[in-house]
Amino acid sequence: MDLQTKLRQEARKLLEEKLVDVVIGxxxxxxxxxxxxxxxTDPQDVDRLVWNPFCDHNLARYLTARKDKAAVVAKGCDTRAIVVLINENQIERKNVNILGMPCGGIVDRKKIYNHLKNGDVREAVLKDKVITVKGLEFTADLMVDDFLADCCLSCRHRNPVLCDVQIGENLPPLDVKDEYKKIKQLEESTSEERWEYFRKTLSKCIRCYACREACPLCYCQQCFTDQNFPAWVGKTTDISDTIVFHIMRAFHTTGRCVDCGACERSCPNNVDIRMLTKKIAKDVKELFGDEAGLQLEEKAPLSFYNEDDPQDFIK
Amino acid sequence: MRTTPRILSSEKIMKTIKKDKINTVLDFLIKKYQVFGPVQKDDLVVDFGRIQNGAQACLEFSNTNEPAKKLFFPQAETLFSYTGSDAAQVSELKPEKPRIIFGMRPCDAKSLSLLDAVFDGPDYKDPYYIVKRKNTTIFTLACRRPRSNCFCDSLGIGPFSKKDTDVFMADLGDRYVFEPITPGGADILNKIPGLENARPTDAERLKNLRSEAESKVARKVDLDNLPEKLARIFDHPFWDGIHQKCLGCGICTYLCPTCHCFDIVDEQKDDKGRRIRIWDSCSYPTFTLEASGHNPRATGKERMRQRLMHKFRYFVENYGEIACVGCGRCINHCPVGSDLIREIENINNLK
Known part of the structure; x- marks a missing residue:
């Protein structure tokens, strides 16, 4: 049985037996x-559910606002976000039923648009691992694996880290090479080069906050950008205001970001948002040996103190 | 409201130039005007930017990521500044060098006439907007590349619309043709060196290209009864479900050519300060948050309802037109795939 059919079956069961109020998929x-x-919410509607490499949203984002009991379709990275949310007391374990999906990576459609020289895709049919895309003046067969999102190419947690039901067998670990290639390049560049890179990519930001809203871990009741008394950050698109917003948001994800890439995919203007969060995740891993959202009751590295914590940065 | 004088059809002599000479047209205009046009920002993003030489313009594009409204109603605009206890200094609203927007799509051109109703209407005149509008000549470029989510046709615009512009341009493949629409546009066109009179067959060619472009606008939406329908369904349970997947970000409003809501903020450092007008969005909870802490649009439901009601009902009641030009940006860029056309169809189908 294919995973989509199995997913629908599980969802139907959960709704029919009233084990959950809603299935988010x-x-x-x-x-x-x-x-x-x-x-x-209706078991008769479960056939609307799909599972394919275009299932790119991190649906954990919808859990924090809910008071009912929800089942959620979750990829490896999404389950990590759920673990962080549970550890941070934002959702109760008993209120979420995780339909865990082993995930071979999701497609970054911007890469496809790019490959097609911004061609207008009017139809796309997925069969096995081939996407046949059609526009008014072109047809092309594309391999899913050639267009995976960057975060998927360095994914170390393709299988759910926590779930109630796992749909399908575990996938073997990915042979990840050069996980931090881009970050290392940035680290090795001069501060002028880095500044130029930040300035260039962040100047495209229109402060729509889609990155914040798509992030399952940006759940603050009031974001620092929305406070006006005191105003922590200016609201204009002046580069200094924009940079403050992105750096502060990235810092807030320290030791929490699960690198699902939802921020970057939501951006309408192709801002390289993940570069900041990935750099911080790298630092956290190197300094504290920690990766976010791998187990329940795990303490986030910035929420406790060990005597042998690295302190070389104190000068 | 701005009335657009149109020139007599006998004066409408179409001009043409070879495609590889278009940079000379731009270079000529740049000497006399501030020229803004589509500029490639990265592999996927084309946006309006100031052009310093003709080669910077990217005229092979479908549409700009951001709409043209920002050239008249910038995302952040200083209204006045002050120092110490001195009276506030309002920077003089005298037009700078006259501007040309080169290569605007007809949908965006239409959006300006809708914004005119708001910022240059009988009841309210916004000097910041008006000074830019009066100082600007628009060269629209007919759209030969409507994208899958374009539906300008349903708003009565169409990819080759000649309305709301000063000069109409079209890409004939090897040449561009120019047609003056307003006297101001004709004046500028007459001064551009190197333009030849269009060929007798060009009108026919234009007609064919127009039909071809129109056939590419695949999506349609029925808006005939929408304003009246919306007036009847404010409390319909439909709104309980529609907003569920909405993230509450500002993409659909910021990238909308007609959304024009703003906030006013003050910035001060030491004894210097300024008052700024910035874009705001009805998608944000803070948009209606009151000082008491009460929020009349407390959830995504009220906020999404407001967005649709404003565009398709309140704007119609206030100004007689729908506040949408069918550019499809809100659909193309919605991170969760909300589809305005589908939403309208669902509303049309409500009992």
């Missing part, structure tokens, strides 16, 4: 290369 509304989040 993905559906296909016909837009090429995309799925859209759906909220299913």
């Amino acid at each position: 993905y559906e296909d509304e016909g837009a090429p290369l995309r799925t859209t989040p759906c909220f299913i």
